[in-house]
Amino acid sequence: MSRRRPGGWRGLAACLVLAGAGTSLPAQDEEAEAEKDAFTLLSEMLRKDALSSEPGEGVSTSAGGRRITNGTTDIFDLLGGPETANRILHDLAEGNDFWRFLQDFNFQLKTFQADEGRTGLGFAYDYDRDFGLRYLSDTVAHGVIYSLAARGSVAFDADINPEDFLEARASFRYFHSSGGTVAATEETFTELNELEAAAAEYTTDEALRASPEWIRFQEVAQRYLRSQFYFDVGFSGGLESNQSFSRKNWVLGVQGVADFKAWNPESGAAVFNIFDYPFAAVRFFTGMDPDFQVRGFFPTVLVGVDGVSPDDDAGRGAAGDTGSYWRGRTEISFKTPVAMLGDDVYYFTANHRMYQEFSAAAGVKAADLDFSRYLVLTLGGDAGVFLSFSTGKLPFDARNDQIYQIGWQFHF
Amino acid sequence: MPNWSKNNRACLTTWSTLRILAQLSKPFDSAGAVTMGKLAMFNKNDDQAMRSSKALMLSIQLDNVFRDVRGARFETGVKQEAAVAEMKAVLEDDTKDVSGLAEVADDNYRFWQEGEL
CATH class of the missing domain: 4.10.860 (DNA Excision Repair, Uvrb; Chain A)
Structure with a gap:
């Protein structure tokens, strides 16, 4: 059976969805359905109201508050509501041997919204797998860990992807944690x-x-709670690219992460968390905290130095330098509560990343390829209104974007 | 959602530990469904390395609290590194929830007076 299929990433996303759907059929239907392509299969499932079953009987759906109940809905209507599709994927994947093989792989359909009012669909993926965590002592929390990870966001229209930066890395790190509790x-x-x-x-x-x-x-x-100091240092290497893989970097470097949390609210260390003072005031005035109290959740900091080997980077080629170079990078992450509504906590979050090439050639500097900075600020909770602002660019982004988002999120 | 019950000490202690560490604000009944990404430690805009380090730090602290403050011991044959690694894997996964974290805790720890509820 033939059907016009979307090409490129849309086809890949649809195939991933339908491959999962195809392997979840009851055994007696498998032979009969074997000859149908996966794309038709899911559409027929939707048309049979298989997805409008009562909660607890299998897959449950909702899209913008309405249930999908009739046979006119096809996969593109479904993809118009990514949260609905995400729930279907999650339910189909439960107990599915195909997905269990990729048990640490997360795939999520999402919407993208860029400036000038342009929106579109795409997906995000996230794979994290630790292949070994070894303590080096029975009395001190320190050891080594080696991991494999991949993460990225892919828009079906690449031009509107504000986070056009895919990463896949392997890492080997030494970690050390001290404090936290007393017996x-x-x-x-x-x-x-x-x-x-x-x-x-x-x-x-x-x-x-x-x-x-x-x-x-x-x-x-x-x-019995005490402050905890954590750090890890190690090597990492892998591939960075844009979603079309027209620009790629092979990367090998060293990085370190440091974090400090004053878990006991009475700890004197919390007063040094200058980042939290404005939010402590908001918590006090909104009534979340009965007293003005600074939280001891200091920002987490990552610092790294990478050797970068560009591959197929037309931008650097045009700037006259496609050779390898050294690059420094930093990331700072901060999150703190600001208010409570009922049982829901609203948080302010910030993530700032910076990449700086060392001793860049004049052409690279002139093309503004030697430096990139990306800042994301959000204010929101589990449900309800959220505000988001992002500015800057990641490596491979051709320009700085400023994206404002305001919306309402549901928690089903 | 794995079994989330007041009759399960692992569920109770996982919930109260996350509250005492200011990671969530839900009462027990609704806490089991809270996904890992909603915990106070995590920022969805973090890159993978940042997320991994935060998850490891929190899983070490959970292990600290379970054993030092709540009197838990490892189940027979369970090593500290395995328990921490399994909790880290759950904490890093946005599709997992608190009940899943409690299930891992139940598999790896024998909590104080477990079975006496």
């Missing part, structure tokens, strides 16, 4: 168990936080 007593273990069980009976966060059981639980447990 409690058996009497404390027993008391906390009793308080915890009683606290679990409260059905709203407001009631829980005001309950004598939770107040006592916090008081006791926090006595």
